[in-house]
Amino acid sequence: xxxxxxxxxxxxxxxxxxxxxxxxxxxxxxxxxxxxxxxxxxxxxxxxxxxxxxxxxxxxxxxxxxxxxxxxxxxxxxxxxxxxxxxxxxxxxxxxxxxxxxxxxxxxxxxxxxxxxxxxxxxxxxxxxxxxxxxxxxxxxxxxxxxxxxxxxxxxxxxxxxxxxxxxxxxxxxxxxxxxxxxxxxxxxxxxxxxxxxxxxxxxxxxxxxxxxxxxxxxxxxxxxxxxxxxxxxxxxxxxxxxxxxxxxxxxxxxxxxxxxxxxxxxxxxxxxxxxxxxxxxxxxxxxxxxxxxxxxxxxxxxxxxxxxxxxxxxxxxxxxxxxxxxxxxxxxxxxxxxxxxxxxxx
Ligand SMILES: *Cc1c(COP(=O)(O)O)cnc(C)c1O
Numbered sequence: 123x124x125x126x127x128x129x130x131x132x133x134x135x136x137x138x139x140x141x142x143x144x145x146x147x148x149x150x151x152x153x154x155x156x157x158x159x160x161x162x163x164x165x166x167x168x169x170x171x172x173x174x175x176x177x178x179x180x181x182x183x184x185x186x187x188x189x190x191x192x193x194x195x196x197x198x199x200x201x202x203x204x205x206x207x208x209x210x211x212x213x214x215x216x217x218x219x220x221x222x223x224x225x226x227x228x229x230x231x232x233x234x235x236x237x238x239x240x241x242x243x244x245x246x247x248x249x250x251x252x253x254x255x256x257x258x259x260x261x262x263x264x265x266x267x268x269x270x271x272x273x274x275x276x277x278x279x280x281x282x283x284x285x286x287x288x289x290x291x292x293x294x295x296x297x298x299x300x301x302x303x304x305x306x307x308x309x310x311x312x313x314x315x316x317x318x319x320x321x322x323x324x325x326x327x328x329x330x331x332x333x334x335x336x337x338x339x340x341x342x343x344x345x346x347x348x349x350x351x352x353x354x355x356x357x358x359x360x361x362x363x364x365x366x367x368x369x370x371x372x373x374x375x376x377x378x379x380x381x382x383x384x385x386x387x388x389x390x391x392x393x394x395x396x397x398x399x400x401x402x403x404x405x406x407x408x409x410x411x412x413x414x415x416x417x418x419x420x421x422x423x424x425x426x427x428x429x430x431x432x433x434x435x436x437x438x439x440x441x442x443x444x445x446x447x448x449x450x451x452x453x454x455x456x457x458x459x460x461x462x463x464x465x466x467x468x469x
Pocket of ligand 1: 190311347349350351352371372373374375376415416417418
């Protein structure tokens, strides 16, 4: 790996007491190019501009996928990443759907580790903060014809982050737009999925919600995901979440929460969940909690569901399951609880 370090660190420009989410990018990036059918040498360089021209394939045809993960400053000052192999696996699963060549595991892990070591001072120390890691993979030939690229670039940028949502969110049960269709790319972290969601989200925000609760493409009758999070409900003491499919992203937070809930003896169901079931559970007082699950927000309690012209209030108890799993995951991530699952990888 070839490493070129910066002579002009931007670390002092970051307000670590007011991090927000995703704005300040760290000093260095990792990059590797796929050419002539093989990956070249990994490079670490100061953050800067791309050298490619505007024929860049990814900008025209969107062969582009990404990951989102975090490195945590543990209580003893060391740094650890949460389940990084799962992100590597998923990057390649997303890439395979977009006909992008696989990134070898060593390239992914070594690039990630070296980059975090070099920018270790960018890993924040405040409560609920982390260094957000954004590995991504895009088509980097330069031509304008609708066929797959021959060259690809794998890169990683990082950004110190605080909490995404500090309060419970209100979500709108989407009745018009669709995020993902059967046979499509909803299960992949493909760039276009997010661009395609912005309009629906903007409309929901204009109506007073924070996010869209996506429903199925055919009838908008089944619940699928909450914005860029997986969604779960507590109905009569059972944790229910939509079963994975072509249309649902296989979240690592979702998986980890299901593991913990099952260990705690909480009944878990992964299945289809109709809008009608949740609306009637809410009306009968059987819907105890609803929450989103994802790396950015960890667990995001939902305290309101918008359906047609109605907003249903949902309890968001401080001593409920959402807060319990959030605390348990934090304890593992910041090194306060024993990592019995082997989820943390030390830098
Ligand atoms: C990234 C993402 C999630 C959450 O996945 P995590 O691995 O838990 O971060 C859920 N849904 C969508 C659509 C996503 O893009």
